[in-house]
Amino acid sequence: MRNCLSVTVVALCAVLTTADAARAELSVFACEPEWKSLVEEIGGDLVAVYSATTGMQDPHHVEARPSLIAKARTADMIVCTGGELEIGWLPVVQRRSGNPRIKGNSESVFYAAEFVERLEIPESVDRSHGDVHASGNPHVHLDPRRVGRIAAALAERLQAVDPSNAEAFAGNWRDFDARWRAAIADWETRAAFVQGARVITHHRAWSYLFDWLDWESVGELEPLPGVPPTTRHLADLVDATTREKPSLILLATYQDSRGANWLSDRTGIPVVSLPSTIGGAEDAQDLFTLFELIVDRLVTALPANAQ
Ligand SMILES: [Zn+2]
Known part of the structure; x- marks a missing residue:
């Protein structure tokens, strides 16, 4: 005025x-x-x-x-x-x-x-x-x-x-x-029984999720941060999985899944693709539904021997 x-x-x-x-x-x-x-x-x-x-x-x-x-x-x-x-x-x-x-x-x-x-x-x-x-x-x-x-x-x-x-x-x-x-x-209650799970990730994008859930990353598909997976590095990871026994291979929905699938074919470890943020999956429409979906997919995908 x-x-x-x-x-x-x-x-x-x-x-x-x-x-x-x-x-x-x-x-x-x-x-x-x-x-x-x-x-x-x-x-x-x-x-x-x-x-x-x-x-x-x-x-x-x-x-x-x-x-x-x-x-x-x-x-x-x-x-x-x-x-x-x-x-x-x-x-x-x-x-x-x-x-x-x-x-x-x-x-x-x-x-x-x-x-x-x-x-x-x-x-x-x-x-x-x-x-x-x-x-x-x-x-x-x-x-x-x-x-x-x-x-x-x-x-x-x-x-x-x-x-x-x-x-x-x-x-x-x-x-x-x-x-x-x-x-x-609520999410902590649902995820409580999978504490201590060990996983392989594509990029170190999930460290804070693991910090919250008390999970552990035992390797990345990227040989160096930001560098796409190479055949040599993936072959090394096959050896690492026999030692570390990870339960899942985790990648974001926007990432190329070829490296993850290659490793999964050779080790039998399931691949889980997660939205890294809102819009990364159809149902992840806000912060609440994003975490809802992440917790749901992780808890569902984890094999019985890791629970
Ligand atoms: Zn980054």
Whole structure:
């Protein structure tokens, strides 16, 4: 209502104020579907969220195409994983967008991985060891306990970025937090009997899920992070499986399953394909249904001798 001093412009001001209210929702650029979903849980209809990637894409490798840059240009806020997950494309999008709100240490820049303890922080970064993430494993969204902590931080940040809707954000967060805690308790009960399971994974994308479930990864199909499986490495894994006796070979639905199937054919170990995020399977439509589906598929797939 700035400049609404004269009665002659009151009518015009009323129109403008209505227009302001109509576009009052915060425009958020999320890098991955899990953060889009979390922003929607806390922001409700006060936010309009766009996700730069889908659940069938590898979030490490995304093209900084013009449509992404256009979305970033008009965003009020970005919510991404951080921790170098998007290092190959997000800095380009941020720079080319010319949007100061989504760059640097601005309040409207939120990197989820910064709010939780990270696993697998390397003592030194040697790129000859593959696509190593220097600040630890960034795939933090697959531990629902960490998602809960990120939700609290995100609620605080949304309140800071848009104080006019602070009360609504706080209320939505309290509601989410209660439902999320109840869901975690349920998933933990269902997965409790498979504690200590040993698995082989395609990429180290599941470490936080294993940290939560108390599972152990005994090898990766990738010889080095980000490097596709090779015949030589897969042959070595056949030997490793006789020693380590893993129960499952795990890969994300977007990943090439040839290496996993090759190993499975030779060892008899079943392959389980899981959505690594929302949209990675038809039924994984939000954070709740994502974990529901992951827990369900794991518990169902685990052979009796591992339970
Ligand atoms: Zn990774």
